[in-house]
Amino acid sequence: MTGKNYLTDDYRLGSWFTTTDHKRIAILYFATLIFFFFIGGVAATLIRIELATPGPDVVSADTYNRLFTMHGIIMVWFFLIPSIPNTLGNFIVPLMIGARDLAFPRLNLASWYLFVLGGSVTLFAIFMGGIDTGWTLYTPFSTLYSNSYVSVAVTGIFIAGFSSILTGLNFIVTIHKLRAPGLTWYRLPLFIWSLYATSVILVLATPVLAITLVLLTAERLFGVGIFDPRIGGDPLLFQHLFWFYSHPAVYIMILPGMGVVNELIACYARKKIFGYKFVAWASLAIAAAGFLVWGHHMFVSGQSLTASLVFSFMSFIVAVPSAIKVFNWTATLHKGKIRFDAPMLYALAFIGLFTIGGLTGLFLACLAFDVYATDTYFVVAHFHYIMVGGMVTAYFGGLHYWWPKITGRMYPEYWARAAAILIFFGFNLTFFPQFVLGAEGMPRRYHVYAPEFQIWNVLSSGGASVLAIAYLLPMFYLAYSLFFGARAPANPWGATGLEWQTSSPPPRLNFDRQPVVDGDPYDYAHAPEPQHV
Amino acid sequence: MSDSQDIAEHLATSAQRDEVLELGMWTFLSTEVLLFGGLILSYFVYRHADPQAFLAAGRETRIVIGTVNTALLLTSSFCVAAALQAAEQGARRATRTLLGIAILLGLGFLGLKGVEYLGEYREHLVPGVNFARTGQDAHGIELFFIFYFIATLLHGVHVVAGIGVLAVFAAMATATTARSRYIAGLRTAALYWHFVDLVWIFLFALIYLPGRSS
């Protein structure tokens, strides 16, 4: 290897904190996100320990409420939403489309600083004494009754929201304007399509959250109560505004995961994704239709029956493109030449877990059943199947897949497969019992519970300890590989895609000469063979 | 060749830079629409809940100041659009003068807004700080004025930011370097300023016009 790559370009620490290189910013995000994932994970661990028995044993009710709120806020806003877009997306998008950087490199760095600032403010709120409103921040509890640090935490989320908006804006412009010559829309990898769809949501939904949080803070701090029932304000208006953002936010979390899985399945089945155009448009359809369904969080809230019917109907419609994707992934495996490297194991786990999450989503879209199941553990299990089973699994898959490209080192394959399998079992053991709990009627956010629910809670807590170990494993062997892993070639998996045509790790401006594209994506009939080191 | 220094290393041509900037600003503006969108929804929800109070509250606002302010913003928007044309044709002094006028008009807008707030404070129409209305429509009026203050303050913040940006471009109007980059930047800044104007057009109709005919 001759010449410098982006990692060795400049060794000074200061060069990292002033960098505008999308690859370095991706690494900065990655480090920050691991930190938040760890904090959110500690909160989850404490929650599961407390719930191992029906009584209050480990923490007080107030502490428990702060724990699940912290878990929710940290995991949603400071891990899941930025996870794939800001780390893998930031790193891979310009490489995949043959660009030298994102359209606005300085904005990209600013976005990271905003994220760190927002995260610090939120952590400050937590260390001051926490916040006990649940991540949903429902009024009037959050505005008139909570005695915790709501305003501080909300300020942190507000700031982090602008980081999201800037990232989405950056991706949209980059994908429109910085594609390599010949790289038409239908030649784009599906990861790009899904990140484009994600960015649309980031840009159009996040501002509504921002203004909602402003209204909430104004009511709490200045008594300017736009949701205050005492002067005729309607608490349900808050819920509408909140879910206008927070439902599409679920698609911010899952779409990039789907995008990663497309890449993995194509690469390890060595085939073009079946129904490429359908999958591509399904991403955009999910992003657009995802804005039409938010009221399904409010079937029992007191919104009008008409609204509930419309939102339920829309929710079933939005499930169609997701179903299309799952069928297409399965069909892609047909007559493939399937290899079971660790990233593929994650991708297969994703399909299974996401399908369970999606199908139980249909349960909840179904009005009469939702009346029973909403705000029970059924919902908790459902969204963890989507967000953790889906998104986090895809994140790990993508991380392993692109690890050689990012670091220039190969990870230890056997350890990686073991971790993937352990995560799959640990996850199911943790969250499947929660479906049962929900079906039996155990409400969520309960610090103590009726004894008949204990058996499933014990199983879930047991699974959580397996899952915790499984999530820690990659941290160790990936760190090990940084120093002792074999040097990665430019294209270890024999994958298509421009990112594999430059060296591992890539040079500072990604490509030594401008790549030109003249064919379809996923042309695995003509791809090089995988070369394992 | 003259503008090769004006282009960041990750971009290929100045045309690409201009397109990137403009598309970026339009994306940002779509974000801004939704930022105000949450407030607009609140407005309609409460107006629907208590139409009489919203008409009564609309009558409490100062339509003279509101109308003059609208005219100021429309004119400043015109000045900025003209400044961009002037810059494109190389009329640098005209650019600077027009941007200067736009900034003054923006400051005038803020000044009048301040006068208006003061009047509302004296009339006990500031929710959370000094609100003392009783009577049939008191709660509806309070909700209206909550919307009014949050929406106009948010808009005011945008005006302040816009004035800052215009001031930078006014200062650079007669500088000798990097013309194509300057014009691309000014076009982006102009888009933002027009958008601030556009938001105000709707706020004006929502805030000042209700209830005038009764």
Place this chain on the structure above:
Amino acid sequence: MSEIRRPERRLWRPFVDLVLCWIGLLALLGLTVTLSYQPLASFNFPVAMTIATIKAGLVAAIFMELRHRSGIIRAFAAAGFFWLAILLWLGLMDFLTRV
């Protein structure tokens, strides 16, 4: 480098379309204020919103140069308002259909 020494003295005038747009906007402003004082019962509000939309359209088309822009920029300009319409439509649906 050739543009630096271009003579600056000639008097620059804005294009006619900008001036017309500006005058039109002020006229519409006058019109909407006048109409708001007319007793049109429940039509006052739709009239005000329609005029506001026309004004916004003028600003977008002429000041913001949308009339000279390609489909993609227009689509981006429309996107924000389209999603705003979703927010208002589905958001208000609940409140309008409550019994």
Place this chain on the structure above:
Amino acid sequence: MWRQWIPFWHEGVSPYGGDVDLLFRGLLVASTLVLGLLLFLILLFCIRYRAGNDVDRENHEAKSWHWEIGWTAASLVAFLGLFAWGAAIFLKIYQTPADDLSVFVVAQQWMWKVQHPGGQAEINALHMPINRPVNLVMASQDVIHSFFIPALRLKHDVVPGRYQSIEIEAMRPGHYHLFCAEYCGTDHARMLGEVVAMRPADYAAWLAQQAPSSSLAQQGSALFRQLGCSGCHEGSSSIHAPRLEGLYGKPVPLSDGSTVIADDKYLRDSILLPRSQVAAGYQPVMPSFEGRIDEAQLLQLVAYIKSLATVKP
């Protein structure tokens, strides 16, 4: 013993409980089939087309659109079917309450207060007769709570600032959990109660045994005097205020020209926000009682005014 671990082993005991259970089983069967098929295919492909296996990989499906149309249409039809099924039962659950037996529920941090029309009051318990619809009128004193009885397959939020009416009915006697399902603060998990469904005879006996000296309307009547309402709203008053006899359920012309029906919500609003809807021909002089009375007292007053419905003014 092991059966209690199987969800929905116990049938729902409300009239539509069986429908909800059937829906759940239907969803469960349908999704198990889909999931099973999918996992089977994935497993099959993974084994048959693993990299080392020498099988025919030629002629794989090149044209995909008929498959796409096929499964898109199939999903859509299945989903619409599920939507209609769920919606039909949903409308049954939240049908407009028949104004039969009204029981009032006040939710507050962190307890359920129940008041029966006869004046019987209970906390964290709700006694009701079986096979008879009960119209619950619910209000919240502070934050949003949610009234959740798993056995009845029923849940509804209780939002501050308004009344929420739902109809509940149990078909078998028994003690059932009542949970608060909307997070409401520190002791959310202890905001529990019990619904006691009783045979009509037992219920009557319970009512008699619990009977207080005065009914809810009588308590309201006492409060009506104690708060000074009677000073204006009763016949001999010198102040011109609307008479309340025969008012409930009748249309009231308002000063702005519109008309409202004098229902629970109107009475509540008139007491708390007297100036929001002033009856035509009267001055807006009534003081607001907001903050001076709580939801429970409000219910007593409404019950009292309701009891005047049949009195000739």
